[in-house]
Amino acid sequence: MTLYPTDRTALFIDGANLYSAARSLNVDLDFRKLVTSFRERAVLVRAYYYTAVIEGEEFSPIRPLVDWLGYNGFSVVTKPVKRFTDAQGHTRTKGNMDIEIAVDMIEMAPHLDHMVLFSGDGDFRRLVQAVQARGVRVTVVSTMKSQPPMIADELRRQADDYIDLSDRIGEWTRPRSPAPATSVRTFDKDEE
Numbered sequence: 001m002t003l004y005p006t007d008r009t010a011l012f013i014d015g016a017n018l019y020s021a022a023r024s025l026n027v028d029l030d031f032r033k034l035v036t037s038f039r040e041r042a043v044l045v046r047a048y049y050y051t052a053v054i055e056g057e058e059f060s061p062i063r064p065l066v067d068w069l070g071y072n073g074f075s076v077v078t079k080p081v082k083r084f085t086d087a088q089g090h091t092r093t094k095g096n097m098d099i100e101i102a103v104d105m106i107e108m109a110p111h112l113d114h115m116v117l118f119s120g121d122g123d124f125r126r127l128v129q130a131v132q133a134r135g136v137r138v139t140v141v142s143t144m145k146s147q148p149p150m151i152a153d154e155l156r157r158q159a160d161d162y163i164d165l166s167d168r169i170g171e172w173t174r175p176r177s178p179a180p181a182t183s184v185r186t187f188d189k190d191e192e
Contacts, residue, residue: 002137002161003038003041003042003114004042004113005041005042005043006042006043006113007042007043007113007114008042008043008045008111008112008113008114009038009042009043009044009045009112009113009114009115009116010044010045010046010047010048010108010112010114010115010116011034011035011038011044011046011047011048011115011116011118012048012050012101012104012105012115012116012117012118012119013047013048013049013050013118013119014050014097014098014101014117014118014119014121015049015050015051015062015097016051016052016095016097017118017119017120017121017142017150018118018119018141018142018165020150021120021142021143021146021150021165022165022173024143024146024147024150025143025145025146025165025166025169025173027165027169027173027174028173028174029172029173030172030173030174031049031068031069031072031074032072033171033172033173034172035047035072035073035074037171037172038116042114045108045111045112046075046108047073047074047075048074048075048076048077048101048104049066049069049074049075049076049077050077050078050097050100050101051066051076051077051078051095051097052078052079052080052081052094052095052096052097053066053078053079053080053081053095054080054081055080055081066078077097077100077104079095079097079100080095081094081095082094082095098121098123098124101117101119101124101127102124102127105117105127105131106127106130106131109131109134109135109136110134112136113136113137114136114137114138114139115131115136115137115138115139116138116139116140116141117138117139117140117141117159118140118141118142119140119141119142119155120140120142120143120149120150120151120152120155120156121152121155122152122153122154122155124140124155125152125154125155125158128140128155128158128159129158132158132160137160137161138158138159138160138161139159139160139161139162139163140155140156140159140161140162140163141162141163141164141165141168142155142156142162142164142165143164143165143166144156144164145164145166151164
């Protein structure tokens with residue numbers, strides 16, 4: 001990753017996508033280490049974290065992380081998970097944050113030299129292209145070293161630089177704790 005000390009940089013973290021990539025590598029992200037790593041290499045203007053949350057539940061497993069990130073300098077963007085019943089009568093949930101990420105990246109483009117997108121979602125290829133046309137370099141972070149790979153080939157090819165999360169184990173992560181009795185669920189796209 002080519003970062004210059006004077007680069008005005010922002011992080012855009014697709015929470016559900018990054019969680020899946022880290023889980024596939026059997027690691028947990030250490031967000032303090034991650035943000036420190038970028039502050040040491042560039043001028044970190046903002047670190048966004050995007051996630052859908054379940055409203056109305058007494059305890060949400062994602063809430064402690066969202067609260068910690070908010071108290072530690074991240075700009076946390078959330079929206080409620082939507083529940084609906086499909087044609088077969090199955091209850092489904094939806095919590096896609098793609099539009100929020102796209103709007104923020106386009107709005108921030110005039111103020112930045114470098115954006116780091118933590119997602120492997122191929123839907124972001126056109127967004128990355130649009131941001132690059134505004135003169136901003138884009139690095140994408142995900143992983144190809146999982147089965148299946150978490151990074152869409154078209155997104156990786158569009159980016160100015162690509163970082164495989166597995167190459168940053170230890171720098172941005174910590175080993176996963178034994179599985180708790182309840183697991184953290186994040187919502188992206190359509191899930192059952």
